[in-house]
Amino acid sequence: MRSYMPLATLFLIYAVMIAIGQGIQGMWQPIMLVIFYIAIGQALNIFLGMTGYVNFGYVALLGVGAYGMAVALGYYTDLGLVPALIFGFFLAVLLAFIVSMLVGGIALRLRGAYFAIATIGVNEGIKYLILGGKIWGGSSGIVLSGILRKAYGAETMRFLSTVFADAGLIAVAILSGVITMYILNSRLGYGLIALREDEDAAKVMGINVRRYKQIAFVISCILAGLIGATAWTLKLTYVFPQDVFAINYTVEAIVIVMLGGAGTLLGPVVGGLIYALLKYYLSIAFPGMQLLILAPLLIVVILLFPEGVVGYLAKAARGTKFEKFVR
Template identity: 45%
Template structure:
């Protein structure tokens, strides 16, 4: 299989964001939900486990970059790569710590175990007054000092969009590498029957933790690109916004869980449906998306891409991995 459609979509969006900066923020919104669905898909789609802790990984990525820029603007342009690396490392470390314990649970028990992660870390940051506490981090002045005014504005508009798109591209590559490796076959076996996989000599916790940490790392990178870089601020109420968990799951299921192209198509459908409903029925977006998701699950249980792949000839099917 070759990632034709994912690559074409991302290359087109990168060209639009760079060539037409006035549309960069629109592209960033679309790309954010696409990448969020892809990050969720790498764990949920490959293992069948439902995780409600993704917002914490987004937040760790956001705080990683935000803290470096806010407290050490004297680093200049070096603050950007160091902050991004710190955010990804924080998200990956949290995933390994949580996953080492929670991934020994199954099904609803695992889902319940991850619910408190988001709120627990949020209240820790606010209650202990870490990294600005409840007041958050306002990064405009620090970004101007670190990068210069023009560069900071370009990074907030175009640079953040390109980094979000790069996150999506990395998710495509990660999905391919996992599926084509021994880990992909192990995860497929675990998804079908974990007890049988264990009897065959597969270590379920090891492979689930690999997918979990990969997914969390991409979420951390996405959080760094979207909040501190794109919005020049990090507020607990925003980065720990619980609805992003449901958004990621909705995007994945609409497009097709376990597919590479599914979350990309799901993100496009999700944004289009949300904006259309918001234009004609303001305030009804959540209800409409819930109804759309139920219809997709009932009528297209494999999602849009999964269903299309069933009816396309093999030569064309390769374009929708």
């Protein structure tokens, strides 16, 4: 059980954030913004952090997950609320799985920068397929607020877009952390770390690197799809392709992973906290100039902690009683 002790730190951080959000007036939405950034960082970290491969098509999986839930709630309200929600989560997972298998099966044959370049077009390709083919409403997207209000009532719609959506996002974030911890302590995790350090050497040692990369890629993509279904569709009650496929979410997730510490359990949590709080409060204090101030601050943090903040803390905690709680 010692190897799973960092989960206690993870659960404590979430408990404190939720307590702050519930206990201080006006803090719930900023806390949920933090948890959203933590969640996208955790999902990406399972692939980027453990393999070293940069997936620039990551936001496409958020998008297809969001569309999976939107299709279920928008087109199948006659099923009833609970079956439609179950069907929505199923579609989100299924679409993310299909896309990840197709993209991974092709792109993961490439390595390093070539893989990153290959994934750049995935997001734009799916977006313009929906726009050009007028799939699921095309550029008009799927607007759920009126549909949900008519089918289930205004109170139920508000519950879905507030309590249920927030609880769903928290659940996905916690699930991502638990899966990360399990992978880090499993044969899969050791294989992924080996190929991250030296892929050719890992092959020589008998590790099926392509299979391991595919597994990590699919898990990361499915979690991203669930985040899209909860934090986007259920929370906002609409899906527009121009918004849900915005590549800035991929860039932000990469920054969060590198900032906190790639390949660690707590890295995306710390990175998400730093990034989200800086972005939120800088936009309040310096509206219109927040990005100009945020970028150099992030660069300074990364220069001070090249292995990420959690990487630095893990080194500092070695040989102390706190070592088992930081990873």
